[in-house]
């Protein structure tokens with residue numbers, strides 16, 4: 132009996148080539164796994180493709196709910212933005228897909244794991260590291276390990292009768308519920324503005340002339356309702372993607388440092404992520420102390436860095452999660468966002484745990500803040516700086 136390899140399968144050129152490669156060069160039976168994280172692909176078509184390639188079994192796993200609850204929600208709590216810009220859609224999905232592939236490999240008693248990542252990107256890191264943390268099986272990644280180029284792959288595909296959509300693809304896309312990543316093509320010129328047709332989720336023309344409001348209710352750091360309606364986690368993300376996207380919100384264009392050292396120009400459409408992280412971090416400012424906020428911003432950026440870099444399974448990530456979860460107990464309340472022709476602004480927030488006190492802050496009458504106490508406070512606060520400056524001036528003479 133032949134051994135089995137379990138492959139993370141998207142139905143595209145890379146993973147189709149990998150199926151044939153595993154069958155022919157490794158003499159393995161192939162089991163394919165497609166994990167639905169909201170990429171919007173026709174799962175029936177992907178299953179048919181896998182069958183045509185001669186796989187012995189195909190799994191289609193709907194992991195959307197798990198993706199939102201166990202990956203997107205922790206990212207919201209961490210206000211997760213890699214290099215202050217990228218909300219990590221692809222980076223969050225990879226460990227989940229890798230975990231599912233390992234689960235199936237155990238169930239199928241497989242001999243190897245496989246993926247179709249190249250050696251230039253971040254996904255190979257995320258897949259390999261997550262797979263290795265729960266399995267000792269070898270990982271076969273032919274596109275990377277044989278240094279295959281697209282042309283070689285196309286030739287290989289033709290030779291093996293693999294049907295590939297030949298309509299020239301303008302961009303390389305990866306998408307799921309949390310965002311759409313657009314790379315390649317004309318975007319590789321970092322000075323060239325992305326053409327409007329790169330965008331599908333975010334409207335770029337004929338935007339509404341009237342501002343739209345979006346109200347998001349959070350409970351312990353997690354969004355639970357939008358515009359007064361309690362929605363399921365998946366519905367909530369989809370609702371905000373649609374509404375904010377139609378107001379032109381959520382385009383991100385930046386230069387990103389990949390794990391392997393390459394700087395790349397990345398363009399994203401992330402309407403829900405942009406709104407939810409903006410709203411969540413604003414609410415935190417209302418309920419957390421300034422000491423908590425200062426320290427948490429360091430933790431948040433470390434969290435995003437770990438997740439981007441494929442270290443979802445590192446103990447440090449779960450240590451940081453424990454801290455972050457402890458801070459979220461009071462992050463409940465409602466935030467009001469205003470969206471107008473591509474601009475986004477928080478225009479209101481309220482919470483039962485608010486540390487904002489009108490009576491302390493007001494410039495009007497009735498303030499309970501005793502200004503006379505401030506004089507002494509300021510003197511002590513600035514004492515060391517003042518002394519240091521005096522000393523420096525003396526030295527300059």
Ligand code: ARG
Pocket residue numbers: 219220221222253254303304305312313314387397
């Ligand atoms: N740069 C992002 C990341 O590493 C997105 C990559 C998306 N891939 C793509 N083929 N467009 O997470």
